[in-house]
Amino acid sequence: MLSFNHTGVSHTVFYLLGIPGLEDQHLWISIPFFISYATALLGNSLLISIILTRRSLHEPMFLFLGMLAGADLVLSTCTVPQALAIFWFRAGEISLDRCITQLFFIHSTFISESGILLVMAFDRYVAICHPLRYTTILTHTLIGKIGVTIFLRSYCTLFPIIFLLKRLTFCRNNVLPHTGCEHIGLAKFSCDDIRVNIWYGFFVLMSTVVLDVVLIFTSYVLILRAVLRIPSQDARHKALNTCGSHVCVIILFYGPGIFSVLTQRFGHHIPPHIHILLANVCIVAPPVLNPIIYGIKTKQIRDQVTHLLFPKKI
Numbered sequence: 001m002l003s004f005n006h007t008g009v010s011h012t013v014f015y016l017l018g019i020p021g022l023e024d025q026h027l028w029i030s031i032p033f034f035i036s037y038a039t040a041l042l043g044n045s046l047l048i049s050i051i052l053t054r055r056s057l058h059e060p061m062f063l064f065l066g067m068l069a070g071a072d073l074v075l076s077t078c079t080v081p082q083a084l085a086i087f088w089f090r091a092g093e094i095s096l097d098r099c100i101t102q103l104f105f106i107h108s109t110f111i112s113e114s115g116i117l118l119v120m121a122f123d124r125y126v127a128i129c130h131p132l133r134y135t136t137i138l139t140h141t142l143i144g145k146i147g148v149t150i151f152l153r154s155y156c157t158l159f160p161i162i163f164l165l166k167r168l169t170f171c172r173n174n175v176l177p178h179t180g181c182e183h184i185g186l187a188k189f190s191c192d193d194i195r196v197n198i199w200y201g202f203f204v205l206m207s208t209v210v211l212d213v214v215l216i217f218t219s220y221v222l223i224l225r226a227v228l229r230i231p232s233q234d235a236r237h238k239a240l241n242t243c244g245s246h247v248c249v250i251i252l253f254y255g256p257g258i259f260s261v262l263t264q265r266f267g268h269h270i271p272p273h274i275h276i277l278l279a280n281v282c283i284v285a286p287p288v289l290n291p292i293i294y295g296i297k298t299k300q301i302r303d304q305v306t307h308l309l310f311p312k313k314i
Contacts (some may be wrong), residue, residue: 001282008037009171010168010169010171011096011170011172011189012096012169012176013093013094013095013096013097013174014066014092014093014094014095014096014170014174014175014176014181014186014189015092015093015094015174015175016082016086016092016178016179016180017086017092017174017175017178017183018083018086018087018092018178018179019175019273019276019277020177020273021168021271021272021273023142023170024272026086026087026088027087027088029087029211030083030084031088033083033084033087033284034080034084034111035083035286036080036284036285036288037070037076037080037084037284038074038256038289039288040072040073040075040076040287040291041073041265043069043287043288043290043291043292043295044072044073044287045073045288046071046305046308047065047066047069047291047294047295047301048050048066048069048073048299049237050068050304050305051063051066051069052066052306053068055305056200056304056310057300057301058140058302059303060121060123060134060138060143061123061127062125062300062301063143064116064119064120064143065120065294065301067116067147067150067241068113068117068120068290069290069291070308071109071112071113071116072286072287072290072291073111073287074105075106075109075110075225075283075286075287076283076284076288077180078106078109078180079102079106079180079280079283079284080284082094082102082179082180083179083180083189083280084270085181094181094201096170097225099109099176099186099221100162100165100166100181100183100186102180102181103161103180103181103182103183104158104159104161104162106118106180106181106182106283107158107182107183107204108154108155108157109154110209110283111154111157111158111204111208111209112150112151112154113151113253113286114208114212114213114253115150115153115202115208115212116118116150117216117246117249117250117253117306118212118215118216118219119146119214120246121215121216121219121220121246121250122219123138123192124219124223124242124243124246125219125222125223126138126221127242128188128226128227128239128242128243129137129204129222129223129226133173152157153208154208157204157207157208160200161183161197161200161204163199164187164196164197164200165183165186165187165197167192168184168187168190168194168197168254169191169309170190170191171191172188172189172190172191173187173189176189177272178234178276179276180278180282182279183197183260184197184203185249186200191258193200210287213254218249220243220247223243227239227240228241235308245247245293245294245298248293248297249286249290251290252286252290252293253286256278256281256282256285260275260278260279260281260282263275263278274286
């Protein structure tokens, strides 16, 4: 009904279907989406508020955590409200410009989060391998420059994608079987040659996320080597415990994405709605669970949340 196939006509409006094959379950699926979004908003906003207002948390690790929470807010806000609109009101209509804007912020924020996880690994490396120089290396000035660099890298690498998509003629289907827009998923609906899009997307992936994973892995190899040289078992345990939250967040961030890529590459027998659900988990789960992980495993955060929610009466 909504599909067109007029050669030479470029669509300016697309229709997001949500999760094809599960249309009758959209209302039920919206419940965990809504709860997840509300939890992400509350948890990350609380985390940012505590870090900004408590001087005792103005340390590099917590400042990087505040950046991560801010990126989580952007990532969840770019995706979940659109999905809820489809689930609740069948409001899947989206203009081409809005679709490109959405995918730009989704992809760039994802790259930003990857960069933040990398600098958090660097933070743990300096804290464990060079503890006496920690405060002199990670100054507030350097942290500010790192933050600017992370976001400039993500936006500058994604900016050409806007023009790569705008040059295409979308004369095939204008029905997107997804809850949101993404680069290659949209480009596939073009009648033009999209090899440039594919190769540039591969370049962005390899030069940002994959490079970050390699550097994070290298950081933890160096951290483990330094920890194993510590003579005291209690000191080794304490050093590794400071990395626990970060390792959990790394697994949560990269794990579902790797699994989703593998299922798309080798799981041709898996129904399409499973792929779409996995893609949503990659985006929805980290913003929800990151504040919870740090709230549970980091004593300073846990104490500040407890003090804020249950202030002692004088």
